[in-house]
Amino acid sequence: MLGSGVSREVTRLQELAYELRVEQAMTRDLVTVSPQHTMTEFQQVLRIHRISGTPVVESAKMVGIISIEDLIKALTVHAMDSTVGEKMTPNPVTIYADEPLVHAVSEFHRYGFGRLPVINRKDELVGIVTEGDIARLMLRQLEVDYRKEEIRRYRASHFFQDIVADQVAIVFGYHVVAQDFEGAGEAASNLKQNLTRLGIHPQIVRRVAVATYEAEMNIVIYTSGGEIVAEVRPNQIAVEALDKGMGISNIEQAMQPGFSTAPRWVQDMGFGAGMGLPNIQACVDHMKLESKVGVGTHLHMTFHTQ
Amino acid sequence: MKLNKVLEHIEGKAITKNVDLDREVQMGCGADLMSDVLAFTHNGTLLLSGLTNPQVVRAAEMAGVEAIVFVRGKIPPPETIALAEERGIPLLASKYTLFETCGRLYQAGLPSCGLFELTLRRWHDAFGG
Secondary structure (H helix, E strand, O other): OHHHHHHHHHHHHHHHHHHOEHHHHOEOOOOOEOOOOEHHHHHHHHHHHOOOEEEEEEOOEEEEEEEHHHHHHHHHOOOOOOEHHHHOEEOOOOEEOOOEHHHHHHHHHHHOOOEEEEEOOOOEEEEEEEHHHHHHHHHHHHHHHHHHHHHHHHHHHOOOOOOOOOOOOEEEEEEEOOOOOOOOOHHHHHHHHHHHHOOOOHHHHHHHHHHHHHHHHHHHHHOOOEEEEEEEOOOEEEEEEEEOOOOOOOHHHHOOOOOOOOOHHHHHOOOOOOOHHHHHHHHOOEEEEEEEOOOEEEEEEEEEOO | OEHHHHHHHHOOEEOOOOOOOOOEOOEEEEOOOHHHHHHHOOOOEEEEEOOOOHHHHHHHHHHOEEEEEEOOOOOOOHHHHHHHHHHOOOEEEOOOOHHHHHHHHHHOOOOEOOOOHHHHHHHHHHHOO
């Protein structure tokens, strides 16, 4: 969904703003000037480094900040010989290197600054952070997240190729509770999601999901509960549905489309129209139905994946 | 057909929150029998149904149904809406009957989801051809 997709991205950006520290975004290569420099010398520094402002430092401690605006003011009043110490903004707003980025963002917003000097807990200047630095770091981090997701997807879809063994099988087991219409379908739903994560083709996933769901509903409706076990191999998926229910007395009859022994309340739920087993038949590549009256039913379903 | 066009043709409303109305549906299927839903639909189907219990959403999820329209002015119970929101399946509502809601969409060009091989075989057995 587009709407939720956008909000998810925003949430991730917000998370990043809390996770990432100022020191990860800041520039460490610092150009600084001392309070004794003249404004003419400061102008040279800006020109050479192509920057628009610098912190003012005296014996490792930050004493002020000076920007191109201060320079323009000095130019208009012909005060280029005055010192940086006279024209700078003293006691500037700073931010600690170990603070989360969101603090820097809110400081930018509060003061309308484009940059903030970064100090450590000993009040020594260690870097400078700009809005651009923050945007770049967040974008880079989103890209890393995206690559990780791509790698995860690739790994999922190449899961079997990456495993070297004579036999590989992943087994998913689910308990199915009798008469539980609220939870009915959870086994099939979970299996569907797992198969999708394993990179199985959507058409095959759909067939497995539909057949498993029908088998699950049969266990919920007609039995006292049972199990669904799916075994995923490189070239086939086998799903077994087992129950200790009343059993089916005439399997051939049960396989006929439209044949049903469902009570009225089941039909009111949209089931019990005698299409379950024929539907399963239509989805599988192979099926075997074994049942003993009074003992239970065992349905084997096989799907080829290649 | 995009969901916003679907809503326009059936004069319907969205039930679930944050429905992406740009979502496309390829075909329609009107059914109150969940086994029919599982048998007849394909990935990308718009399901139209008068049944509102949570199993409709489950069946839709298994069958790859893209969105569900509840007909005859039926509003599903909260558990159905909750499951649909969790599974990301948009729920829409139409005040018209199943017949009329389907008819409006079919007339507007939304095709049917086609025939089911098994029932088709029985048709041929009964009537030939």
